[in-house]
Amino acid sequence: VPTNLTAVNAPAATPVRTGRWRAAAAGLLLGVLASRAAAVELTMWVMPVTTNAQHDVPALIAPWLAQHPGVTVRVTVLDWESGWNKITAAAASRRGPDVLELGTTWMPAIAAMGGLERLSAAQLAEVGNGAPYYAQLWKTTQVFGRPGVYGLPWYADVRAAFYRTDVFRQAGVDPKQAFADWDSFRAALRKINGTMVAGKRVAALAYAGKNDWNVVHTLAPWIWNAGGDVLSADAKHSALDTPQALRAIAFYSSLAVDGLVPANALEKDSDILEGAWVGGDYGVIFSGPWLMRRIFEAPPGVVRANFDVAPYPAGPHGHETFFGGSNLAIFKGSRHKAEAWDLVKYLGGKASQIQLSLLSSMMPARVDAANDPAWTTRHPVYAKLTAIAADGRAYPPIPAWGPLETVYTKHLGQLAELSSGIGDRYTAPAMRALIADTVVEADKVLEEAN
Amino acid sequence: LTAVSEPGLGALAVPARRDGARRRRRFDAFPYLLLAPAALMMVVVNLVPIVQGIRMSMLKLNQYTLSQFMDAPFVGLRNYRGVLFDASNPVHAGMLGALRNTALYSLLVTLCAVAIGLGVALLLNRDFPGKAAARTLLMLPWVVPTYVVGTLWGFMWQRDEGIVNHVLVDVLHLMDHKPFWLIGGNTFFAIVIPTVWRAWPVLMLIFLAALQAVPEELYEAARLDGANAWQRFVNITLPALKPVIVIQVMFQIIDNIYSYNIVAMMFGKGAGYPGEWGDLLMPLLTRQSFSYWRFGEGAAVSFVMMAVMLVVVGLWMRTFRRSMTDEA
Numbered sequence: 001v002p003t004n005l006t007a008v009n010a011p012a013a014t015p016v017r018t019g020r021w022r023a024a025a026a027g028l029l030l031g032v033l034a035s036r037a038a039a040v041e042l043t044m045w046v047m048p049v050t051t052n053a054q055h056d057v058p059a060l061i062a063p064w065l066a067q068h069p070g071v072t073v074r075v076t077v078l079d080w081e082s083g084w085n086k087i088t089a090a091a092a093s094r095r096g097p098d099v100l101e102l103g104t105t106w107m108p109a110i111a112a113m114g115g116l117e118r119l120s121a122a123q124l125a126e127v128g129n130g131a132p133y134y135a136q137l138w139k140t141t142q143v144f145g146r147p148g149v150y151g152l153p154w155y156a157d158v159r160a161a162f163y164r165t166d167v168f169r170q171a172g173v174d175p176k177q178a179f180a181d182w183d184s185f186r187a188a189l190r191k192i193n194g195t196m197v198a199g200k201r202v203a204a205l206a207y208a209g210k211n212d213w214n215v216v217h218t219l220a221p222w223i224w225n226a227g228g229d230v231l232s233a234d235a236k237h238s239a240l241d242t243p244q245a246l247r248a249i250a251f252y253s254s255l256a257v258d259g260l261v262p263a264n265a266l267e268k269d270s271d272i273l274e275g276a277w278v279g280g281d282y283g284v285i286f287s288g289p290w291l292m293r294r295i296f297e298a299p300p301g302v303v304r305a306n307f308d309v310a311p312y313p314a315g316p317h318g319h320e321t322f323f324g325g326s327n328l329a330i331f332k333g334s335r336h337k338a339e340a341w342d343l344v345k346y347l348g349g350k351a352s353q354i355q356l357s358l359l360s361s362m363m364p365a366r367v368d369a370a371n372d373p374a375w376t377t378r379h380p381v382y383a384k385l386t387a388i389a390a391d392g393r394a395y396p397p398i399p400a401w402g403p404l405e406t407v408y409t410k411h412l413g414q415l416a417e418l419s420s421g422i423g424d425r426y427t428a429p430a431m432r433a434l435i436a437d438t439v440v441e442a443d444k445v446l447e448e449a450n
Numbered sequence: 451l452t453a454v455s456e457p458g459l460g461a462l463a464v465p466a467r468r469d470g471a472r473r474r475r476r477f478d479a480f481p482y483l484l485l486a487p488a489a490l491m492m493v494v495v496n497l498v499p500i501v502q503g504i505r506m507s508m509l510k511l512n513q514y515t516l517s518q519f520m521d522a523p524f525v526g527l528r529n530y531r532g533v534l535f536d537a538s539n540p541v542h543a544g545m546l547g548a549l550r551n552t553a554l555y556s557l558l559v560t561l562c563a564v565a566i567g568l569g570v571a572l573l574l575n576r577d578f579p580g581k582a583a584a585r586t587l588l589m590l591p592w593v594v595p596t597y598v599v600g601t602l603w604g605f606m607w608q609r610d611e612g613i614v615n616h617v618l619v620d621v622l623h624l625m626d627h628k629p630f631w632l633i634g635g636n637t638f639f640a641i642v643i644p645t646v647w648r649a650w651p652v653l654m655l656i657f658l659a660a661l662q663a664v665p666e667e668l669y670e671a672a673r674l675d676g677a678n679a680w681q682r683f684v685n686i687t688l689p690a691l692k693p694v695i696v697i698q699v700m701f702q703i704i705d706n707i708y709s710y711n712i713v714a715m716m717f718g719k720g721a722g723y724p725g726e727w728g729d730l731l732m733p734l735l736t737r738q739s740f741s742y743w744r745f746g747e748g749a750a751v752s753f754v755m756m757a758v759m760l761v762v763v764g765l766w767m768r769t770f771r772r773s774m775t776d777e778a
Contacts, residue, residue, distance in 0.1 A: 212720045267632040269719045403742040410721035423634030
């Protein structure tokens with residue numbers, strides 16, 4: 001307690017006792033004020049990136065906190081279903097966290113709403129102007145057709161074909177040949193369809209139908225590999241009705257029409273199908289790195305010892321794959337932007353991204369982290385996923401992607417139903433009519449943005 | 451209480467005293483004071499959102515103008531015209547199909563739930579061992595929240611793994627093959643049956659309570675007059691239950707037209723579109739206005755639905771007004 005305060009304020013009658021009380025109170029007040037001035041509490045919203053994100057994310061940022069003694073971080077884990085509503089409400093009201101995780105397709109919408117802090121030239125220079133990150137992911141931190149970067153890629157979702165090596169072996173199919181192109185892929189599926197392994201009949205391929213969030217992400221690579229796209233080059237129109245896209249959609253649907261995707265898969269969602277693949281029901285499933293976690297968290301079975309990954313079968317124009325994931329951004333309404341940026345920069349760093357990937361099985365968004373032995377030597381499949389990511393492709397980062405994806409999912413889900421053979425019969429004109437309806441509705445949604 | 455001259459407050463006031471010269475008019479604020487908190491809550495909870503909703507329905511409120519919220523561009527009745535008459539409007543797409551499904555769904559669910567509820571109430575309205583336990587057990591479906599009902603039945607309807615087909619085909623041998631319930635036309639039944647399953651128990655309970663209020667003497671007299679069971683049901687039970695049935699049918703229609711949860715949980719993991727035969731108005735409204743970020747048009751559809759519902763309820767009440775007042 002500063003003694004000079006006591007001397008100044010002490011009345012004559014009770015100089016010592018009253019003076020001490022006053023000094024103590026003044027000191028306490030100053031202490032509280034000083035501590036409040038120094039203490040910064042950052043709030044952070046994340047998605048369930050690991051099975052226990054509430055524990056893992058604080059553990060991930062613990063080294064950063066150790067270097068920033070005056071800062072605390074309050075982590076809130078949202079879920080993918082309700083997270084969108086919470087984030088859009090925050091963006092609209094300008095009241096939200098300091099740092100938030102956003103799915104790569106969500107980011108342009110929230111940025112366009114004015115909800116995110118645009119990174120300055122100096123900040124961009126600190127992260128090498130995005131050079132360490134996969135270029136396709138770096139693209140998702142921006143808004144199509146506008147200048148500005150609004151965050152850093154945090155982790156990646158890259159899609160590949162997960163297949164059963166034992167099923168392929170038993171059916172006498174060479175995986176390398178099977179995933180070479182579309183024709184060889186169809187031929188391979190025909191061969192493995194119905195193979196009996198350990199007393200279980202294995203269906204060739206699993207993909208989900210109308211009750212699934214992955215419909216567009218699973219189909220898009222086929223369209224790209226046929227030389228088509230999901231949007232026109234200026235991102236103002238749907239491109240699903242181009243001959244290339246229609247060719248891809250016809251091929252993709254034919255796998256179900258031919259019975260290579262069983263109809264009962266089309267009534268399920270990706271989550272159930274991935275569980276069924278891990279349980280040995282299917283030979284091939286297109287999925288992402290999170291499936292690795294699922295494989296190794298499941299009770300040891302025949303699949304764990306007999307699986308591998310391959311890139312999407314090459315179409316007439318290559319073998320690109322869907323590239324997505326999550327980015328980190330600073331909320332526009334943050335009152336601690338400097339600290340928030342420091343945290344985002346830390347989490348966008350190599351060491352942190354490797355650590356997150358080891359916790360989550362999601363691929364690092366940095367090229368150097370994705371090629372680091374800590375990731376690639378963890379299991380041969382991780383190295384293969386890194387190789388496949390070289391052909392990763394993200395959607396154009398348009399603000400209207402959210403509504404557009406709902407339109408696409410609604411109609412393409414119906415396409416899956418059509419190809420199931422239940423109800424209306426699948427025909428090429430019926431498929432084209434459905435796609436025509438999709439394009440009309442999609443263009444109307446895009447019109448709003450133009 | 452002192453006399454007040456305002457009409458309609460008779461219940462709160464002693465009749466005005468005439469002294470021959472003039473009526474004394476004295477305002478008593480106390481009743482209003484008692485009503486004020488409730489009235490204030492009604493204004494805050496109901497009136498403010500309704501007025502705000504009406505205003506929203508006349509704004510171009512979408513993802514690009516959301517940050518302006520109530521200051522978004524005013525478009526008058528354009529949203530109403532778009533959602534009702536513009537075939538190319540995304541909110542309008544599929545609306546006729548959803549309207550057809552909703553009408554059929556409401557009719558079927560209401561009929562089945564009332565019929566089953568009434569039938570079981572009649573069975574329970576007699577003494578037998580374990581009656582209380584049976585009544586409690588039969589209420590269990592109603593205790594399950596609609597969200598859980600949708601999720602559970604989503605699994606139960608699965609073609610190969612679901613318990614419904616297992617019971618129908620493997621246990622009861624009622625079919626020679628396992629049908630799909632979640633794909634194709636059967637989707638309609640996949641949403642109707644769980645709704646009925648959850649709805650009838652509460653109706654049963656309400657009908658049972660009403661049945662127990664019917665004087666037993668009426669049945670005894672009818673028996674003495676030689677009336678059989680059917681005649682007793684038609685001439686005594688049904689007329690006695692009519693006020694309750696009329697009100698419950700109205701509630702069922704309202705609930706079913708606004709039905710959302712079961713469809714959303716059963717088919718909500720993608721775009722929330724169950725297909726041609728499973729789409730109802732509320733899921734359509736949610737998907738094609740709010741998921742498409744067309745909030746102004748969504749508000750417009752909501753008010754159209756509210757207006758239609760007011761007409762339906764108004765007509766219903768007008769038709770059965772006497773039956774409903776008989777209850778009192």
